[in-house]
Amino acid sequence: PTPLAGFKEHDYGWFMPWPVPPRPLPDYGATVVTIESVTRPDAIRLVGPHKDGVFGVNRGGDHAQRRTSHLGLTLNLRSEEGKEIARRLVAWADIVFDNFGANVMDRMGFGDADLRKIKPDIIVLTCSGQGETGPHRAVKGGGSHFVALAGLHHLSGPPDAPPQDVSVLTDFISPRFNTTLLLAAVDHHRRTGRGGYYDVSQFEAAVTMTTPIMLDYFTNGRVPWRLGNRHVAAAPHGAYACSGERWCTIAVFSDDEWQAFVRVIGSPPWTHDPRFATLAGRKQHEDELDRHVATWTRGRRPDEITRLLQDAGVPAGEVARGEELMDWDPQLAHRGFWQTLEHPDIGPYRALAHAFRLSDAPLEMRPAHMIGQHTAEVLRDILGLDDDEVADLSACGALE
Template sequence: REVKSDLVMLSLSSSGQCGPDSHFAGYAPLFGAWGGLGWMSGYTDGPPVEMRHVMDHSAGYHAVVALMAALHQRRRTGEGQYIDLAARDVASAMIGDALLMASLGEDPVRPGNDDPRMAPHGVYPTANTDRWLTIAVRNDREWRALVGIIGTPGAADDPRFASAGARRRNRQSLNRLITEWLGNRGAESTAKRLQNVGVCAHASWNMQEIADDPHLRQRGALTAVEDPAIEKRFAVGPPARFSKTRDVGIRRGTPGLGQDEDYVYGELLGLSSEQREDLESREIIF
């Protein structure tokens, strides 16, 4: 700060820079377990589910948003600031509703595929081996449309399923009805029938189906990458589409070690060769 008073700096750690646990090390599985996210993930009758990959990404996303907020504040006031972000806090922030329930004396349980308001809401097996169908019914109109496809006599007027609240309370019986119906039906064909009548449904795709999806390819969500060192392959592109910024996305393979140093230090940062040598000699850059 003595050199640059408007400096913005962020520390992202396991448990933060203050508090009794600030010295604890941690990795992604611990963040979810420590922050309560693991306890709230999984089926009601099963154990907590380890949350690993999502925590690294979620903590990084929060760090970027916090930095942008601090930079916006600096633009308005000219003042820099220090940001202390803990991955454990990020996990706890993602279960705010469960923490609120616990503070009111309730006992939150792992929801599995259940939804607090919608029923049916889940992933159901079909006639095909390891082919699953996701169904989510939001209201009575969609429920009646689903019953029309199922063709079960009296289901629309069954008092157990007559309202969203009743369906939610009797969701186990409802899930058994749907599972039995899907026992001799295919996932893709059934999904199309349900979509045609306005019911949210889709087969749970595997990775090959996603890679072959023409919709994702046309949007650039999957991008063909070519590089002299590798064969042509598809990579995951950025999910956002900008109307004014066109040059966004993956355009080449992974750069080699130090491949872009001249561009970054020279063109972007404007450092001379003497400045770079000085910084390298002091091990500020490598």
């Protein structure tokens, strides 16, 4: 049995903040109808790489990975006929989601109050840049902007370099809040029969990632600064060059781990220097310490280093490359992380499964949809329209 069978979502999500973690919903049985337009497709379709290097709205790798198991419907929401179809989908659905800018759904006539007139117990989840209220609600931006606003750029990079871009991290943080809120809202609806309005701020979601350093500031008055690959409570701690232009990571936190590390590398004379006997000393002389560690790693393979240190109880790992994760990693292979799906345009491809397994619910993923692939199916099977009604909608441009 699929745990989310019978759950219905009317989805206006686009790009990354929605499809990343909530993918388990349709993959585990929920019916999710995603709204796009031929003139305004989901922007994630435009992101490469594209199959064989040939651009096409149905050939993007990101869309193929992130939009598994959705039903794709094209609607022209500038037309009254298209809006009427959208209203009928609201009446059918349990939840309506969007991650447009603040108040965009209101301007389209699909704000919370409008939706509740159609279905009083609807669950409405919106995930805009800085929330639907407040002085900055209308500020334009994307994931990289909100990450910068949250202070994460300021904390990223070497100490003597400018702040580093950590990409669109909010696109991978805020969906975790979306998923939790959504499942909680569904549970609340099942128990009480009431819907709700849930307003997620991508900016605020990113700020939660700074909680430890905020606590340090509140408690100790310390203002954080960039550390590169280092850690305030570990040394050595970083990524070190290995043979064959490869890298490994090593993290030594405790004195026991330090002693184990010393034994693995053969207890060379420099390890007996009193300056390295304690964590405080190693932190004080970390530049020199890193040079010694790098000399040892440079002539060895990362898999050899990982095995030696892990066997001794020292945290270490290879810096993997993408092709290794797909073609070699035995742990991912064992857990069936890569699911081979057949896409109408791309052909067979491997999609990411999920970071969890359910004992009584097998994973049943379907390939990402072509743009508008399920338009006729949704109109006929979900909304009950006949062939003539579908043809009329197509003729008047409501399905563009």
